Amino acid sequence: MSTYNVHAAKTQLSRLIEKARAGEDVVIARAGTPVARLVALDPKALRQPGLLRGQIEIADDFDAPLPARLLAGFTARPRRARKR
Numbered sequence: 001m002s003t004y005n006v007h008a009a010k011t012q013l014s015r016l017i018e019k020a021r022a023g024e025d026v027v028i029a030r031a032g033t034p035v036a037r038l039v040a041l042d043p044k045a046l047r048q049p050g051l052l053r054g055q056i057e058i059a060d061d062f063d064a065p066l067p068a069r070l071l072a073g074f075t076a077r078p079r080r081a082r083k084r
Helices: 006-011 013-021 068-075
Strands: 002-005 026-030 033-038
Touching: 002 006, 002 013, 006 013, 006 026, 013 026, 013 033
Parallel strands: 002 026
Antiparallel strands: 026 033
């Protein structure tokens, strides 16, 4: 495990990313106190399409027009702030 202060981490970020991708733990410290750890992400774990299949139901009227009163709240002009 390598520890770098914030300034060194800023100036050597590309090198530290490569170390993390290679599997090394990189710790970033502020005034000698560890505050963050840089680790590589597993690209396969980022998103799994279809993970919630069968668990979410979309209503038949999902894309129906909004009621006029609700729609007016989105299109109304904001009030001006009063000067004091």
